[in-house]
Amino acid sequence: MPETISITAIASLSPLGNDQQTIWKNYQTDAHFFKTHDFGTRKALAAFLDHDSKGIIENLRQSDPKYKFLDHSVLYAIAASRKAVDDAGWRKDEVFGINIGSSRGATHLFEKHYREFLDTQKAQTLASPTTTLGNISSWVAHDLQSDGPEISHSITCSTALHALLNGVAWLRSGMADKFLVGGSESPLTDFTIAQMQALKIYARDDQPFPCRAFDLEKTQNTMILGEAAAVCCLEVGDKENALAYITGLGYATEILAHNTSISAEADCFQKSMRMALKNTDISQVDAIVMHAPGTKAGDLTEYKAIQKVFGERLPMLTTNKWKTGHTFGASGMLNIELAVLMLQHQEFIGVPFAKKQMLRKPIRKVLVNAVGFGGNAVSVLLTK
Numbered sequence: 001m002p003e004t005i006s007i008t009a010i011a012s013l014s015p016l017g018n019d020q021q022t023i024w025k026n027y028q029t030d031a032h033f034f035k036t037h038d039f040g041t042r043k044a045l046a047a048f049l050d051h052d053s054k055g056i057i058e059n060l061r062q063s064d065p066k067y068k069f070l071d072h073s074v075l076y077a078i079a080a081s082r083k084a085v086d087d088a089g090w091r092k093d094e095v096f097g098i099n100i101g102s103s104r105g106a107t108h109l110f111e112k113h114y115r116e117f118l119d120t121q122k123a124q125t126l127a128s129p130t131t132t133l134g135n136i137s138s139w140v141a142h143d144l145q146s147d148g149p150e151i152s153h154s155i156t157c158s159t160a161l162h163a164l165l166n167g168v169a170w171l172r173s174g175m176a177d178k179f180l181v182g183g184s185e186s187p188l189t190d191f192t193i194a195q196m197q198a199l200k201i202y203a204r205d206d207q208p209f210p211c212r213a214f215d216l217e218k219t220q221n222t223m224i225l226g227e228a229a230a231v232c233c234l235e236v237g238d239k240e241n242a243l244a245y246i247t248g249l250g251y252a253t254e255i256l257a258h259n260t261s262i263s264a265e266a267d268c269f270q271k272s273m274r275m276a277l278k279n280t281d282i283s284q285v286d287a288i289v290m291h292a293p294g295t296k297a298g299d300l301t302e303y304k305a306i307q308k309v310f311g312e313r314l315p316m317l318t319t320n321k322w323k324t325g326h327t328f329g330a331s332g333m334l335n336i337e338l339a340v341l342m343l344q345h346q347e348f349i350g351v352p353f354a355k356k357q358m359l360r361k362p363i364r365k366v367l368v369n370a371v372g373f374g375g376n377a378v379s380v381l382l383t384k
Contacts, residue, residue, distance in 0.1 A: 005168055006235045006242035007382075009088035010337050011080045014228035015047040015324050018056060018083070024341050030352040032323045034210055034224055040190035045203055045210050047226030047325035048188065053079075069126050071106035072186035074139050076229035081140045081180060088233040089241070092145045096178035098137045099151040099166050100231060101159040103329035103372065106131040107189050136184055148176060156372025157291070159183045159329035160230065161380060164336070165249060171236045182231030183329035196225060201295045213294040213321040214351045216303055223294040226325025230333035244340050247365075248381030250275030256375050262298075266305035268377035269369060273309045276367065276379040285315045285381070286360045287348060288367045289335040292319035293326045302369065315367070316348050316357050332370035332378065339366040343384045 012018065015033035016026045026033075034045045049057070057075050061067050067075065077100050090096060113127040129135070137150040149170070155162040160183030167179035196202045201221040203210045212222040238245070252271035254263055262268055277285065288306060292299045306314065320338050327334060342348060342363055350357065364384045371377040 003172055003236055004238045005171060005246040006237060006239040007244045007246065007340065008233045008235050008239050008241050009084045010230070010232040010243060010340055011083035011087060012228060012230035012334060012337055013049055013053040013056065013076050013080050014230065014327065014334060015050055015226055017050050018053045020341070023337070024345065027338065027341065027349045032209060032211065034325065036206060039193040042193065042197070044193050044197070045206060045224045046188050046193070047224065049227055069130055070139060071109040071130060071135070072227070073102050073106055073184045073229070074136050076186060076227070077136050077140050077184035077231070078143045080182065080184070080229040080231045081144060084180065084231045084233050085144055090178065090233065094178065095148045096146055096180060097148040097150070097167065097170055097176045098141050098146060098180045099163040100137050100140055100180070100182050100184060101153040101155065101163050101329055102133060102136055102184050103154055103156050103159050104185065104187055104192065105133040105154065106135060107187050107192055111189050111191055154329065155376050156374055157326070157328050158332055158370040158372045158376050158378045161332035161368070161370040161378035162376070164234070164380060165251060165378060167234045168246060168249060171234060177236055179234045180231055181234060182229065182333040184229035185328040185330045186227045187225050187328055188227050193225065196223065203294070209322055209353050211294040211322045211325060212353065213292045213319045214290060214299055214317065214354050216300055218296060221295045224325040226327045228324065228327040228330040228334055230330050230337055232333060232336060244343050244382045244384060246380060247383045248276035248278070248280055250277070250379040252377050254375040262301055262371065262375045264301060264304070265308055266301040266377070268371060268375045269302055269305035269379070270308050272377040272379040273305065273367065273369070276381045280365065280381060282310050283313055285365050285367050286363045287316040287318065287342060288369065289339050290317055290319045291369045291371050292321060294321055316350070316360055318348070318350050322351055332368070335368045335370060336380065336382070339368050339382050342366060343382065
């Protein structure tokens, strides 16, 4: 990459909490954050925002009459963005770009408005403007009083990392000096849970570790949904307050044999990882934060792709979805956050039920993966 890209702040709201100290503390335990909840006529495991984060969102909703009509996904993004911009020291009168996407967008509001329409055959006045996908970045820009470009997109579960790709492209083009990027998702609704169960990929058993992400010997699918927003601040150059540097980027798609599947050895991941590592000796990669959603095929194919790229010299491998659930469009940035925390604290966070790995220290380079329906993989190499 011709120019250094610094990550100068990262912020999130998730089941792990909303400040870096709490989030790191929760990563250091073997506890997960799933609980059984009633979704209409069915019960299912899910990972909700922590109590403190819910309070932040409720206060935000009450702070402005207009915010009372916004979807959870929009409010989550606003709250995370306020924290990130403040931590990065960006001023409100600065011009910076915003690219925050979502796999599903305004899920709660869309379902609420549609139920009301079925009952009354009338649509609420704000039904359309509050459920468009561009709603997220537009309201974040409004809240931060930003004058820069604002972009939202859905590229399924790799949405947040595609936002990062786009932000880097703007920075490298010289069209912007700073970009706020990430993803937000609030998918814990009756219909969304039903959709995942219909795909036969949702966890069915409430066992000590109900989401067996990165368990390559599991005999059934164990994906569980969570909600979150996660964003980071990108700046051109080697900044004094940089948390990490982006030193490699890769992306790829592949021809699909099925609507939800990727190839047996995840060709898209092989291509994206090799692209991200084209200027790096693979022996220098100390850890990989995998996408690993907890499904039999998804976890195994990504692992096979890693084997193809790294051979016998595998880095330390981990994932966070056994703890937080799959947060769809926000998940890639939560992976970035875990990678940054491991680089900062020089401590590897493993998966408690996975095979023990040989620890490698110091941790200098971490590769982060994400992929979604459509075989759209992204890999990002971060350097301490």
